[in-house]
Structure formats: structure tokens, C-alpha cells
Amino acid sequence: MGEAPAFFADSLLGDFPNGVDLKSKGHKTAICIGSKIYVIGGADHESTAVIGVQIFEKSSGEWINPTVLGTKPKVSNGHSAVLLNGDRILVIKGNSKSDGCFWFLEVGTPFIREQEKTHGNEVVAWSKGVLGNVEKPIVISGPSGVGKGTLISELMKEFPSMFGFSVSHTTRAPREKEQNGFHYHFSDRSVMEREIKDGKFLEFASVHGNLYGTSVEAVEVVADAGKRCILDIDVQGARSVRASSLDAIFIFISPPSFEELEKRLRARATETEEQIQKRLRNARAELEQGKSSGLFDHILVNDDLESCYENLKVSFAPLIVIFLKSCKNILGLTEGVKTAHKTYPELVDLPVEHLVSKIDQKILINCGAGEYQKASDNMYVLDLSLLKGGAPGRTRGLNLFVTNPSTDRVNGDNQLS
Ligand SMILES: Nc1ncnc2c1ncn2[C@@H]1O[C@H](COP(=O)(O)OP(=O)(O)OP(=O)(O)O)[C@@H](O)[C@H]1O
Numbered sequence: 403m404g405e406a407p408a409f410f411a412d413s414l415l416g417d418f419p420n421g422v423d424l425k426s427k428g429h430k431t432a433i434c435i436g437s438k439i440y441v442i443g444g445a446d447h448e449s450t451a452v453i454g455v456q457i458f459e460k461s462s463g464e465w466i467n468p469t470v471l472g473t474k475p476k477v478s479n480g481h482s483a484v485l486l487n488g489d490r491i492l493v494i495k496g497n498s499k500s501d502g503c504f505w506f507l508e509v510g511t512p513f514i515r516e517q518e519k520t521h522g523n524e525v526v527a528w529s530k531g532v533l534g535n536v537e538k539p540i541v542i543s544g545p546s547g548v549g550k551g552t553l554i555s556e557l558m559k560e561f562p563s564m565f566g567f568s569v570s571h572t573t574r575a576p577r578e579k580e581q582n583g584f585h586y587h588f589s590d591r592s593v594m595e596r597e598i599k600d601g602k603f604l605e606f607a608s609v610h611g612n613l614y615g616t617s618v619e620a621v622e623v624v625a626d627a628g629k630r631c632i633l634d635i636d637v638q639g640a641r642s643v644r645a646s647s648l649d650a651i652f653i654f655i656s657p658p659s660f661e662e663l664e665k666r667l668r669a670r671a672t673e674t675e676e677q678i679q680k681r682l683r684n685a686r687a688e689l690e691q692g693k694s695s696g697l698f699d700h701i702l703v704n705d706d707l708e709s710c711y712e713n714l715k716v717s718f719a720p721l722i723v724i725f726l727k728s729c730k731n732i733l734g735l736t737e738g739v740k741t742a743h744k745t746y747p748e749l750v751d752l753p754v755e756h757l758v759s760k761i762d763q764k765i766l767i768n769c770g771a772g773e774y775q776k777a778s779d780n781m782y783v784l785d786l787s788l789l790k791g792g793a794p795g796r797t798r799g800l801n802l803f804v805t806n807p808s809t810d811r812v813n814g815d816n817q818l819s
């Protein structure tokens with residue numbers, strides 16, 4: 403339980419008549435979901451630099467300080483809030499550029515319900531909203547020594563500006579030529595365990611006696627750079643990612659035979675005999691699970707490297723793209739040809755004073771709110787119909803359009819009509 407915010411909770415909602423589902427007063431907003439009122443704003447109980455969240459439980463009359471996961475938005479002079487689908491709140495910060503003004507506070511999504519089981523108390527999670535989308539990440543799994551790393555290197559070499567590697571954390575010692583931050587983030591177990599508890603990992607697993615994990619940031623920095631993310635993780639990790647909010651393509655690489663797998667592991671000469679034995683024992687279980695679980699979208703046999711590499715490209719790029727490879731400029735998979743990215747209104751800097759309303763999956767943001775409204779003031783339409791991802795990562799797929807309220811009409815089906 404926490405200290406009550408500086409206003410009287412019983413009259414909370416009556417005091418904030420400000421648009422559809424929006425109740426705002428000063429730097430705080432209040433959104434009611436069932437018996438709970440989520441009060442957003444004011445100081446966070448851990449840091450005054452970020453927006454705080456408190457929950458008022460109407461049935462007991464108590465204030466709760468929830469566990470707040472994710473990257474918290476910095477405080478601003480004001481924000482608006484809109485309830486979406488009953489399980490997340492869109493927070494629009496005033497005085498912020500468009501790449502930092504949209505935030506989602508998840509309060510009842512599957513991720514939150516899962517986290518509440520672990521933490522044993524109320525959990526909410528912030529997820530930064532990002533305009534536009536990126537292509538689905540690719541998860542590559544398979545037993546140690548099968549050739550995952552070799553195939554991924556080929557892909558990165560052929561298409562350096564299209565793909566980015568998710569740099570995992572691990573507690574294992576670096577091999578001779580491995581660089582910290584490039585091949586892995588080499589970590590202490592105690593540090594990694596604490597960061598896992600703090601919700602910083604998308605997935606983690608104990609693999610061959612060490613801890614390995616993909617941080618939320620490892621995947622998001624690749625997507626932020628506009629690249630398609632590739633994850634090299636074991637089968638347990640792939641299962642966790644499948645259960646997460648990350649929409650990915652899952653590929654399992656299998657060896658032509660167990661003997662060949664052993665030969666490759668030995669020839670690589672990076673492990674001790676004891677470690678090779680452990681990896682081979684684990685390989686049997688991984689092969690069984692990989693081939694039979696239905697977890698993977700594609701299973702590829704890495705016999706001849708070159709043909710496996712070609713099959714890998716076909717498995718996540720539409721066949722037509724591969725077929726068109728000879729007609730260079732049309733390709734999605736041709737290095738040097740930039741994908742046409744959607745452009746958004748550039749200097750969107752929403753004022754503190756703005757009004758929001760919701761029509762289906764569209765949020766109308768009126769920037770000339772109240773008595774100062776001029777005919778020339780902009781109205782923005784934020785389209786949420788293609789949302790992807792969410793906590794613990796970013797929420798992508800937001801589309802923002804500028805419109806002139808005096809000439810354009812907005813309806814539920816079309817952007818504008
Ligand atoms: N098709 C292939 N034919 C023969 N050798 C191969 C083939 N593919 C990869 N190799 C070799 O097998 C060894 C293991 O490959 P690699 O390190 O890429 O495996 P991995 O699946 O990434 O292993 P780990 O999971 O332990 O990181 C390397 O020495 C690599 O050169």
C-alpha cells in the first residue's frame with residue numbers, strides 16, 4: 403500500500419470529464435477498470451524523474467503501489483490517457499516529439515497476468531509506442547554444433563543492412579575469439595539473475611550448465627535500427643518466445659545424422675571432452691523436441707551448407723522474392739535496395755493541452771483544445787488497428803496521420819473519408 407495522491411479518491415472520476423475514457427487533472431489522469439482506478443502521474447515511488455502509477459482499490463478503499471515493469475516514461479508537464487480493450491491504457495505525453503509521446507501502460511494483458519503469478523502482487527508494465535512496423539524476427543534453434551551460427555553469419559554477410567543479430571547474455575566463459583557485446587554479453591550469474599527478476603529478459607534458460615538469455619533490449623535495438631532481428635537460442639528459449647508477445651518465425655536446424663553432429667562439434671574444438679559429452683546428451687533431447695513439438699514453422703536439415711542456406715532464405719522470405727532474385731530491383735531480399743518505409747508527419751510535438759477521443763481503433767488528438775483553438779490547428783489520427791508486440795518490449799505498428807478538422811472527416815473504417 404502506498405501514500406495517497408494529493409486528491410480525494412471518492413470524487414476522482416467526477417472531477418475529470420475530459421473526452422472519451424479520459425479523466426485528467428493537472429499532471430495526473432485516472433482510468434477506472436472494474437473495481438480499480440489507475441492513477442497515472444505524479445512522482446514514481448522509486449524515481450521522481452519518471453511518471454508514477456498508483457492503484458486505488460474501490461472495494462477496500464486502499465491505495466496500492468504496484469510493481470512497475472518496463473522502461474518508464476520520463477515525467478512531462480501533462481498527458482492524456484485512454485483505455486484500450488480493458489487491458490491497457492494509452493498515455494499521450496504533451497511536449498514530447500512523436501518518437502517519445504506514445505506509451506502503453508499494460509494492466510491486464512497475458513504478460514501482466516503471468517508476471518502477477520511470479521511477483522504475487524499487482525503488476526503493471528510500460529511499453530513504448532513506436533510508429534510503423536518491422537518484419538517478424540527469426541528464431542533459429544537446433545542442437546549445439548549443427549551450424550546455426552555458421553548459417554546466421556552467412557545471412558548477415560549477404561544482407562548486412564537487412565538483418566541484425568540479437569546479442570544474448572550468458573554466464574559461460576568467452577571462447578578465444580569471442581568479444582563481449584558482439585558475440586554475447588558475458589555476465590555474472592548473480593547480475594543476470596537479478597536482471598531476469600527485474601523483467602529485463604524476453605526469455606532465459608539453463609543450457610549445458612550455464613545461463614543464457616535474450617534481453618528485451620537486445621531484440622528492440624535491432625528493430626529500432628529498422629532491421630529484422632535474428633535470435634540464435636535453444637529449444638527451451640524458443641518455447642518461451644512463442645509464449646511471449648513477440649510475433650516471430652521459428653526455424654529448427656537439424657543435422658543429417660547424430661554422427662555428423664558429433665564430428666562437427668569435435669572439429670570445432672571449442673569445448674572440453676566433458677562439455678562435448680554434455681552437449682551431445684542434450685542434443686538428443688533437443689532433436690526429439692524440435693522435430694515433434696509443432697513449435698517450429700520450418701525444420702531444415704543442414705547437410706550441405708550451401709543448399710541449407712538457400713532453404714533458410716526461402717523459409718522466411720516469400721517464394722516469389724527468391725524467384726525474383728534475378729530481377730534485382732524488385733526484391734525484398736536484395737542488399738542495397740531500401741524497403742519503402744512509411745513516412746510520418748515530421749515535427750509532431752504534441753502540446754500539453756490536447757483533447758483525445760476514441761473511435762473504434764482510432765484515437766483523435768485535437769491539438770487546439772479549448773478556448774485557444776484556431777482553424778489552422780492540427781488534428782492527428784492515431785491508428786491502432788495494426789498494433790504488434792507490447793510489454794516487456796515496445797508496442798509497434800502505430801500509424802499517425804495529420805488531418806485538418808475543417809475539411810476532413812474521420813470514420814471507423816477508413817483513415818479519412
Ligand atoms: N553443413 C555443414 N557441413 C559441415 N560442417 C559444417 C556445416 N555447417 C556448419 N559446419 C561446421 O560445424 C561447426 C559447428 O557450427 P556452428 O558453430 O555454426 O554450430 P552452432 O549450431 O552455432 O553451435 P552452438 O549452438 O554450439 O553455438 C563449425 O565448425 C562449422 O564450420
Ligand SMILES: Nc1nc2c(ncn2[C@@H]2O[C@H](COP(=O)(O)O)[C@@H](O)[C@H]2O)c(=O)[nH]1
Pocket residue numbers: 543544545546550570571574605606607609610614615616634635636637638639640
Ligand atoms: N535460451 C537461450 N539459448 C541461447 C541463447 N543464446 C545462445 N543460446 C543457445 O545456447 C547454446 C550454446 O551456445 P554456445 O554459444 O555456448 O555454443 C546454443 O544452442 C544456443 O542456441 C539465449 O539467449 N537464450
